[in-house]
Amino acid sequence: MRPTSVILADFDYSAPKSLQEALREKKERKGAYVLAGGTDLVPKMRGQVVKPVHLIDISGIKELDYIEKQGGQVRIGAATKISRIIDSKIELGILQEACKKLGNPLTRNKATIGGNLCNASPAADTATPLMVLDAQLVLKSIDGERVVPVENFFLGPGKTVLKEDDILTEIRITPPENGAKAKFVKVGLRKADAISVVNCAVLLKIQKGIVKDAKIALGSVAPTPILAKEAQKALIGNKLSEELVEKCAQIAAKEAKPIDDVRGSAKYRVLLVEGCVKKALRELMEA
Amino acid sequence: MKKYTLEFKVNGKKYSVEVKPNVTLLRLLRSMGFTEVKSGCEKGDCGTCAVLMDGEPVNSCLTLALQAQGKEITTVKGLGTMEKLHPIQEAFVKYGAIQCGFCTPGMLITAKAFLDKNPNPTRGEIREAISGNLCRCTGYQKIVDAIEAAAKKIREARQWK
Numbered sequence: 499m500r501p502t503s504v505i506l507a508d509f510d511y512s513a514p515k516s517l518q519e520a521l522r523e524k525k526e527r528k529g530a531y532v533l534a535g536g537t538d539l540v541p542k543m544r545g546q547v548v549k550p551v552h553l554i555d556i557s558g559i560k561e562l563d564y565i566e567k568q569g570g571q572v573r574i575g576a577a578t579k580i581s582r583i584i585d586s587k588i589e590l591g592i593l594q595e596a597c598k599k600l601g602n603p604l605t606r607n608k609a610t611i612g613g614n615l616c617n618a619s620p621a622a623d624t625a626t627p628l629m630v631l632d633a634q635l636v637l638k639s640i641d642g643e644r645v646v647p648v649e650n651f652f653l654g655p656g657k658t659v660l661k662e663d664d665i666l667t668e669i670r671i672t673p674p675e676n677g678a679k680a681k682f683v684k685v686g687l688r689k690a691d692a693i694s695v696v697n698c699a700v701l702l703k704i705q706k707g708i709v710k711d712a713k714i715a716l717g718s719v720a721p722t723p724i725l726a727k728e729a730q731k732a733l734i735g736n737k738l739s740e741e742l743v744e745k746c747a748q749i750a751a752k753e754a755k756p757i758d759d760v761r762g763s764a765k766y767r768v769l770l771v772e773g774c775v776k777k778a779l780r781e782l783m784e785a
Numbered sequence: 786m787k788k789y790t791l792e793f794k795v796n797g798k799k800y801s802v803e804v805k806p807n808v809t810l811l812r813l814l815r816s817m818g819f820t821e822v823k824s825g826c827e828k829g830d831c832g833t834c835a836v837l838m839d840g841e842p843v844n845s846c847l848t849l850a851l852q853a854q855g856k857e858i859t860t861v862k863g864l865g866t867m868e869k870l871h872p873i874q875e876a877f878v879k880y881g882a883i884q885c886g887f888c889t890p891g892m893l894i895t896a897k898a899f900l901d902k903n904p905n906p907t908r909g910e911i912r913e914a915i916s917g918n919l920c921r922c923t924g925y926q927k928i929v930d931a932i933e934a935a936a937k938k939i940r941e942a943r944q945w946k
Contacts (some may be wrong), residue, residue, distance in 0.1 A: 508786045511806030511851055533849070540809070540847045541828040553806065557852060581841075602917030604895065605829050607841045608848070690916030691830055 506543050513555040517667065520556050521640040525663045527552045532665055534577050535608035537601065538617040562612075562667060565590075574669045576612025580624075583611060589673065592627040592680035592699055599623055599684045602691035612666045615651065618658045618722070619693070625652070625723040626699035626715035627682055634670040639663035645670075652722035678703045678711075679785055681778040685770050687761060694718045695762045696770040698750075700778040702733070709733045714746075714775060719754035719767050726750040729775065738783045747775040793853045795819060796863035804850045810836070813850040814860065821861050821890050825919075832918035835891040836860050842898040844917075861890035864897055872942070873897055876935035877928070884922035891918045896932045904940055908933060 514520040524530060531550035533539055534557050542548045556562055562577035565586045572588055580597045583590060584606070600623040601609055614624045615635070625648065633648040637660060648669075651658050660666065674680070680701040686692025697717035703710045712733040714726040729750035736742055756767035788803045795814070804813055811834045814822045825831035827846040834846040837859035865871035873896050876882070883889050892915060899906070899914040906914070911932045912925070920928060 506807040506809070509806055510787060511789070511849070513851070513854065536847050536849065536852070537829055537844075540849070544827065553849075555849075555852060558854075601829075602832070603899075603914055604832050604835055604842055604844050604917040605847070607843050690913070 629715035630701035630713035
């Protein structure tokens with residue numbers, strides 16, 4: 499066997515077979531990172547953006563890989579692959595639409611929903627759909643557990659409320675009732691294998707032509723994915739019309755606080771927010 | 786750094802190797818002599834490193850070698866031989882889908898897994914399926930032609946079974 503060339507710095511590795519074991523290790527091994535699909539972590543390690551001394555591989559833990567209905571909710575294990583969510587027979591609507599646009603077909607066979615959230619890029623494609631679905635995230639440590647609404651999970655680029663000993667274990671969604679419809683729009687620099695320059699998720703509950711509830715989540719235009727609360731308010735109690743759609747999109751664009759980066763300028767992103775929200779609302783209006 | 790024993794299969798044959806945690810599956814396979822698995826971007830964007838892991842196409846550059854524990858890896862050489870090419874390999878040759886050949890192993894792996902799941906795809910679905918495999922030479926047209934033709938050939942062969 500020829501010598502392998504080392505791409506990554508030294509670290510130790512374990513692959514616990516159960517969640518309990520993983521939680522114990524997370525507490526005992528200070529500075530250990532959790533590895534699932536590795537589609538974000540391995541490139542980061544290669545680029546020396548992060549330098550974990552230990553990786554706890556949870557990709558083989560069956561108890562973290564599931565999609566099931568339970569008491570009116572859909573519960574998804576954090577280590578469930580994006581490809582599995584796409585192929586699921588359980589209706590996950592806007593989440594499935596977003597998953598189809600995440601990465602590329604090969605990375606979708608390794609990337610996980612938990613990894614997408616814990617990597618905490620403001621561009622995370624599963625984050626905005628989960629925000630409009632009012633998803634709850636279960637964070638566990640060996641000492642206990644807590645449930646956090648997804649909109650409170652992100653603190654900044656790459657930063658979440660996860661504590662040192664925590665592992666994200668489950669994502670809980672209450673599927674919206676009949677009459678609710680949702681749309682995900684992503685703009686990338688390519689049609690596939692692209693990080694969102696802007697993404698938006700819109701969910702509307704309409705009764706007798708009046709918007710009863712509206713959720714608009716925007717990605718890549720702030721340090722975290724955000725809800726456009728003023729734009730939401732502008733819709734509630736009103737009838738959808740082209741004028742309202744334009745007004746709402748303009749308000750959403752003002753709530754966006756993007757920066758210039760390699761994928762686009764702040765100015766461009768503000769225009770994109772307006773365009774994406776308009777597109778989503780128009781399509782929902784016609785549906 | 787500590788080494789661990791990795792036991793896995795490659796193209797149907799069992800292997801047991803001592804490997805450090807910081808080695809990717811791509812680098813391990815190449816060091817074992819499976820140089821048909823190519824290194825391109827080593828960050829999951831180009832797809833040339835694609836292998837099948839338990840039948841599913843993945844970027845071997847993003848997979849730690851130890852994550853292949855107990856798994857079955859198939860490289861492009863596991864799809865067919867010179868004497869007996871896989872129908873997709875045959876189609877790639879026939880339809881001029883190979884120029885420099887560097888994207889080809891990854892394309893074939895992706896195409897094989899794709900046609901297993903979707904035996905009668907549209908051209909649009911084929912394009913979508915190979916959207917994680919970059920080619921700088923061909924402009925993709927002939928690759929799509931080849932996959933479409935191979936799909937047809939495989940379907941017809943199934944009818945006779």
